[in-house]
Amino acid sequence: MSTCRGAVFFEGEQVLAIKKFPIPEPKQGELLVKVEACTICGSDIHTIQGKRSEKSPTILGHEVVGTIIDLSSPVRDFNGLQLEVGHRITWSVCFSCRNCDRCRNDMPQKCRYLKKFGHEYVDEDGPLLGGFSDIVLLPAQATVFQISPEIKSTVICPVNCATATVIASMELAGKVKNKSVLIIGAGMLGLTAGAYCKSRKAKEIVFLDQNKKRIELSKSFGATKIGSSFTDCMDDNADAFDLVFDFAGSTQLIQQSVDFLTIGGKLILVGTVMPAPELTLKPESLVRKLISIYGVHNYRPEHLNKAIEFLLEQADNYPFSELVERSFPLEKINEAIEFATNFKPLRVMIEP
Ligand SMILES: [Zn+2]
Ligand SMILES: [Zn+2]
Known part of the structure; x- marks a missing residue:
């Protein structure tokens, strides 16, 4: 045999x-x-x-x-x-x-x-x-x-994990056109999300990552503003973002990002796949600002289908x-x- x-x-x-x-x-x-x-x-x-x-x-x-x-x-x-x-x-x-x-x-x-x-x-x-x-x-x-x-193969290999997961998170995000987007984490998923948001004509795409090489790379994947922390790149904390994606699993940055969401904003959590510190939320603020919070884990086959189309196209x-x-x-x-x-x-x- x-x-x-x-x-x-x-x-x-x-x-x-x-x-x-x-x-x-x-x-x-x-x-x-x-x-x-x-x-x-x-x-x-x-x-x-x-x-x-x-x-x-x-x-x-x-x-x-x-x-x-x-x-x-x-x-x-x-x-x-x-x-x-x-x-x-x-x-x-x-x-x-x-x-x-x-x-x-x-x-x-x-x-x-x-x-x-x-x-x-x-x-x-x-x-x-x-x-x-x-x-x-x-x-x-x-x-x-x-x-x-x-x-x-260097383009398509990550499609059935990284890219498809990003597509699943974008489905929850809904329309990206003219939206202000924050992407926490400039790894494979974050960069792919940046490219997606740019290709769908987001108004602003802010990237946060402490890794210098990755944050520089985000400029080639749609970033309009970059930083290692909020104080680096944000002057005030009100109503900055329609969409916040966390691909880094950083409770601290997720926590801070909630205050930057505008009315009707969406917080989409993808990166926390290991035990992490707790998050403190202010329910009144979520209610008054009509904030939605989503978790994304794995994806459905149609997300992979769209992910393949996305990479072929972009x-x-x-x-x-x-x-x-x-x-x-x-x-x-x-x-x-x-x-x-x-x-x-x-x-x-x-x-x-
Ligand atoms: Zn994977
Ligand atoms: Zn089953």
């Missing part, structure tokens, strides 16, 4: 172990995929550093693009396209039962039986669900999207491909993780 490699994470160990796995035969509805590239998401780094708990052992990696190399029955992608060997694809990070109360209530991303690529147990036989691998076997419940061969207008600073082969994945940990690039890519 032929084999492939997968980089396995064991809880408590900072180094991934490259293991051999049998290459499975796809059953009905399944797709056998050769990984073209997988970018290392911030959450992968946090898992390896022990900052978030994860099933272990597991093959991490979920921002992934690959090519179908085998299938045993007809499978269609999200848009109804008949998939074939040779098609370049990505897929929704979550796969859900499509049948429980949450799935039926249009929250498949919170399915009671939710599974996520790059987040499931693996033993010596698989299943191969993580992107830090030569091969992924997509189960029949996966939602798959064909990807044009034209678009660079890939040449913003330097997305420059956000992937280096690429490593799978056998050097631990070097890649070290580089990502020490230098905090926006993204590092693994090309098996």
